[in-house]
Amino acid sequence: METKCGRQKIDKLKCKLNIPGIGVESKGKSGGLALLWNKEIFVDLISFSHNHIDAQTLEDCGLHDVPFSGYPFTWANNRVRPHTVRKRLDRACTNLSWNTRWPRTRVEPLDRIYSDHAPISVWKNHPRLRAPNLTFKPRRFEDMWIKSKDCEQAVKDTWNESIQKLETATDFGERLEGCKLGLLKWSKKEFGDTRKRIEPRKLNGNNGESGLVDRRRPEYDIFFTQKLHSKKTNQIERIQDEVGQWCEDSTLVQGVIQCYFHTIFSSAKPTKEDLEEVINVVPSRVSPEMNQQLLEKFIAEEVTLALHQMFPFKSPGPDGMPPHFYQRFWHIVGFHCDVVALVLRVSSVTYSFMLNRSQFGFVQPERVIRHPFSPYLFILCPEAFSCLLQAKENKAEIRGVRVARNAPPVSHLLFADDTLIFCQATNEAMRSLTLGVWIDSIPDKYLGLPYFIGRNKRDLFSFVRNRVWQCISGWKEKFLLQVGKEILIKSIIQSIPSYCMNCFRLPNSLLNELEGLAANFFWNDAEKKKIHWISWGKMCRSKRDGGMGFRKLQAFNHALLAKQGWRIIMNPDHLIFRILKARYFPKGDFLSAKSGYNPSYSWRSLLEARFIIKAGSRWRVRDGSNIRVWKDPWLPRPTTFLQIMPPSLFLPDLRVSNLLDKDNRCWNSELVEGIFCLEDSNLIKSISVSNLAIPDFWVWHFNKNGKFSIKSASHIATKLPWGKSRLYxxxxxxxxxxxxxxxxxxxxxxxxxxxxxxxxxxxxxxxxxxxxxxxxxxxxxxxxxxxxxxxxxxxxxxxxxxxxxxxxxxxxxxxxxxxxxxxxxxx
CATH class of the missing domain: 3.30.420.10 (Ribonuclease H-like superfamily/Ribonuclease H)
Structure with missing residues (x-):
């Protein structure tokens, strides 16, 4: 119990009552846990502290928190704003047997009377919750059906049967539904009820041939708990409407969802003048030749080719038929020409919704374009909006923001489905940007990255560590071999921080902690800790060198940042390059730039990874006019890419173009041999010279096609470009x-x-x-x-x-x- 008393007061209480016990020192007016017991009871005290939590107790006892309903807080400090503090301190827990018998259990707080705590009541069947919808998960086409010899004949029979029932050519969807139902009946006759046969084998393995499950086994509790938890997390129990009220009734939830999407897809009824204003500012992107190609009639071979380019079992349609079904049985269910003509004339579609595995409602959108171009709706609208803003900026109605004196003005930026608008804080600019949007505060993060970065970067990027810990905590309950752990570490754990690594240099302490979490997950068991037989550094080596092929996160972070720097070098016309150049290196280039005055953390992160670009990039000789012989890296000699002999004092500004015979488009052998040593001259003459007068460009030396690669950059960062045996x-x-x-x-x-x-x-x-x-x-x-x-x-x-x-x-x-x-x- 929480006494809010100090340890001395609890010790006095133990002496007066003459009973054993233990007390934890309180912190102010909180804490002061006390545990007292009779002398006849033997209690073994393991440990106690201020930071003990009940997570281990819940896990060992198999308990789960009961969901809250109503007001979310159970304690308040009874102070006036802005000093009011509210927390949820009270909760209820249930075990697996309770959740199985009463799945609609809820906790609801009651009114507080003469106390800072609110009592809670536990409802076995909450009156606001309806009975769960007993609709089954939609059945889809299974890959195992194709392995049967009778599958093609079953598709023919069910398809022909549906054609006889529906003779019109426009009922293709109903024919497909009839074919699916026929295949489901055929599957039960051919394979039986596979779902009932799979679950016992998940628990009993190879010994589950009897199909019976021993419910007393602990594996059953773990399996059923995970299954029950996944059903809860995959359901929408309540939703917040436009006013901010929470709706828990399923009918109200469906109404909020349908109303929301109906508002989005409803037309604003624009006038003809509004449409002409947009069309006049959008430049013509489609040339007459491109338009002629778009208007050409497609042939059946093109449709078949596009169909076979899809992944067989990815993203099945709402009808339950994946692309593999059409790829395998296109000769049976192929579109009739009349059906294709009707589909192309569809100007709008109807959307329905899936809520907790049940389908309801429909919305017919009004903001649509003709069917073949409907997927490009979210590309055309931002393009038109960007052109409108550009037209306003050309008329000086709005003015963009400059980060430096010579930097280009930025009036708007498009990120995914968001638009950031920059303008001066004047009444005229605000009138020009009357968009009907609501005002909101600046969030702490945008697109998963923090807005402002202070000194304590470890706490700022702690959400990366928390996400990794959540994944590992969920996997501890599963029985995984080390092969499965290896796949999870490579595909999930080490890919979680990669998004932040693309923009920022994460602290080494945080990266070391992430590697420690991965190592503990790989070696430890679900029950106890085990010895780490190999260091993590050796496990990060390639499997050819005796390691496991894990990523060294520090080197991987440098490689991702180096890729961003490589993009800056290769795309000088991009907006980000022009802004960075005006801000940090107006009279130089990226490879020679300095940090500058008051640099941002992203710019400092790019500069830290610049050594990788210098160690792996060089100039590709074409006309040689842009390459300085003594200063620029241009020889195929990693990792300096420079000549052996020192620079000449008589030719300090020598260019590579001076070493070429422009008439014959080859090297001037006499001049090269006269300036350089024998090894340098042979290496220079081995470089191929282009017959065309094209400018020089940068290439990545450690890739055959000259393009930057994360893999080779990581090898440079870890000083392991390749194995010595391959070099030999x-x-x-x-x-x-x-x-x-x-x-x-x-x-x-x-x-x-x-x-x-x-x-x-x-x-x-x-x-x-x-x-x-x-x-x-x-x-x-x-x-x-x-x-x-x-x-x-x-x-x-x-x-x-x-x-x-x-x-x-x-x-x-x-x-x-x-x-x-x-x-x-x-x-």
Whole structure:
């Protein structure tokens, strides 16, 4: 009991009553827990403190909180505002047997009389709650049905039977419903009642062939508790209406839902002048050629191709038929041409609602467009709204906000389904932005991220830790093997903080705590703690190196931030780049920028991850006009990408374009060998030069396509770019990294009559890379050949690319013939 007394007073009470007990020191006028017992009773006191909670007691005893109904608080400090404090201190708990017998149990507080606490009453059957709806979960098409040989015949029979009952071509939905009902009857005859057969096997495993469940087993209590909890969490018991009143009656809940969506989809009856104003400011995006393609008639092959591109069992429709049903039985249930014509003429649809597994009501929207373009409604409306705001800004009716003197003005930003508007606080601007929206306070978070970041960042991002802890706490009750725990850690636990990591650098203490939670979940059991046999750092290694492949969260956070920095470099025309450039580096670039005056936490987070970009990015040589030889990274030599020899004092401003022979579009060998050492000159001459005068651009060195990747960036952050064994194989093999002990015999296949075939290959040695190209006709006779030598090239994939380029240039000299290019590779 809570006595609100100090420990000394409780000890005096024990002496007067001459009974044993224990008391906890109070904090002011709260606390002071006391436990007294008779001498005949033996009590073993384990521990006590001010921070003890009853979570472990509820878990051990199998108790659950009873839902509240009515006023949510049971205690108040009886003070006048703004010093009023209200809390819910009293509650009721029930076990599994009670919840099974009285599932509609509720707790309702009573009126407070001469006390700061309100008594609570427990209702076994709350009068405001109706009996639960006994509708069953909608049955859907099962994948197991296809494994039966009689499934296709059953679809044919049920579909033909529904056609005979419904002869009109517009009743496709009713035909489909009849087909589904027929398949359900066929499934019960073919497979029996699968749901009743599955649940015993979930509990008894392989020994559950008898189909009987021992309700005395603890596994049954855990299974039934989880099932009962999932049913409660997946139901809507009450809802708040527009006035702010809570509706608990199911009829009222349905009315609030239907009224809400009816208001959203009701038309505001715009005038012709309003529509013309919007159309005049929206630029034309569809060209005549694009419009002609849109107006072309589709063919059956296009519909079939689009249907087979869908995932088979993802997002089944409200009719219960997934895409796999149509993919497998399209030849039976395919649309008739008349049905397609009727569907395309539908200008609006009707929406119904699912509440606690029961369907009710319908709403016919008025704010719609013709059926084929209806999915783009939420894209067209923000685009038109953005054009209206831009037109107001061009007329100087509203003015955007600038973060710096030379920064572009920002009048509005679109995030998902939200629109942020920035303008000056003047009456004229507010009249121009009369939108009929309500005023609300600034929330603490927006799109899951905090608005304002102070000094205590660990407490600010503690919601990430709480989400991870909630997931782990729910999994502790399940019997999981370490394989299942590994999947949960990789797919859920380590993906929860990734959203925040994209924008902010999370504190190392928080990341270490998240890794500790994951390690405890992996090694510990549901009953007790166990020894961690391997450190988490070793488990974060790849499985090839003896680890488990878990992410090192600090390196992963740096990699995600580096990706944002890479986007800033690659997209100089984007709004975020122009704003950051005007604010932090108006006279430089991102790689050389400094933190600046009063920087934001997101900008400091980007600067912390900039070392990854410097360690993995370099210039790709094209015309060489933008690359400084002595300062910019441009050589394919990780991780500096610079030359070995020191910069020349006589040529401090040398550009790569000065090293190129512009007439022949190749390197000036004499100039390169005269300036650089032998190793640098060979490496420079191994870089391919484009035949076209295109500008230089940045590439990511550790990816074949030159694009940034999170995986390679994480390896850079953890100083493990790749395994030493793979490097050894790449340096000591000619082309393939995995040579075969018994190479297969190469057989040349002739092309079609009248065509020629070009084969090309590359070979790498210590001197460089040699490529060969040979051309033969359909009879196998040699028409021509060529060879090229590229010193300094030691990468097999680079050599193959040079061989393919030589083959294309060789084939460009052929006129009037069809050339087929084929690579020769012995793997």
């Amino acid at each position: 194989l790449r340096e000591h093999n000619v082309v393939a990294t995995k040579p075969s002990s018994f190479p297969r015999e190469v057989q040349w296949q002739a092309p079609i009559n009248g065509a020629v075939k070009i084969n090309f290959d590359a070979a790498i040695s210590n001197k460089g890379c040699g490529v060969g190209v040979i051309m033969r006709d359909w009879k196998g006779q040699c028409i021509g050949w060529c060879t090229n030598l590229y010193p300094g090239v030691k990468d097999p994939e680079h050599g193959e690319a040079l061989a393919a380029r030589s083959a294309v240039e060789f084939a460009a000299n052929i006129h009037g013939s069809y050339a087929l290019l084929k690579e020769i590779a012995l793997l």
